[in-house]
Structures are given as C-alpha cells and as structure tokens.
Amino acid sequence: MNKEGTISGIITGIAFTSAYIVNFKFINSESNVPENWLFGISPEGIGFIGMILNFIVSFVVMKFTPAPLKRFKKLVENIRYPRGAKQALEIEL
DSSP: OOHHHHHHHHHHHHHHHHHHHHIIIIISGGGOSGGGSGGGOOGGGTHHHHHHHHHHHHHHHHHTSOOOOHHHHHHHHHHHSOTTHHHHHHSOO
16 A cells, blocks of 8 residues: 555545535434435444445555555565564464
8 A cells, every 4th residue: 555545545534424424413414314324324334434435545546656665665564573573473482
C-alpha cells in the first residue's frame, strides 16, 4: 500500500460514513426509518460499508500511483522485524 491509496481510502470511508450518519441523525431525522436506509443498514451500522469503500478506493488508487520508495519499504520491514527478533523467535520455551 502507498500513501496516496491509504489517504484517499481513509478520506472516502470517513466522508461516506459521516455523511450518512449526519444525514439520518441531524439533517433528515424524520426519514430515519428502515425503508430509507441504504441496503437496510441503520446509521449506527453503516461504518461497515464505509470500511469496504475504504479498502476498494485504497486498492484502486494504489494501482494507479507509484509504489513507495525502497528505503521506506526497508524502514517498515525493520520496524516489523527488529534486529535480534529472529534469534528470539528461534528460542524454544
């Protein structure tokens, strides 16, 4: 994943989820009934759809933008597996 994909996915997910909740809870509270909900999902549960949109947008944007630099990939790998971690994992308990 690159930063462009991550940022665009986060913004999309939060914007969609927030707009849905604000619409049904504050702007059109009289229309907050199951017949008007998207796929029958209440405003309290719409975050799941926002999460799916986040992943979709992140993946699509990632495919159309350049990959992260190798030095950043190495930095992430060093954070994931710090020096000495391999030896610590090989120790039998």
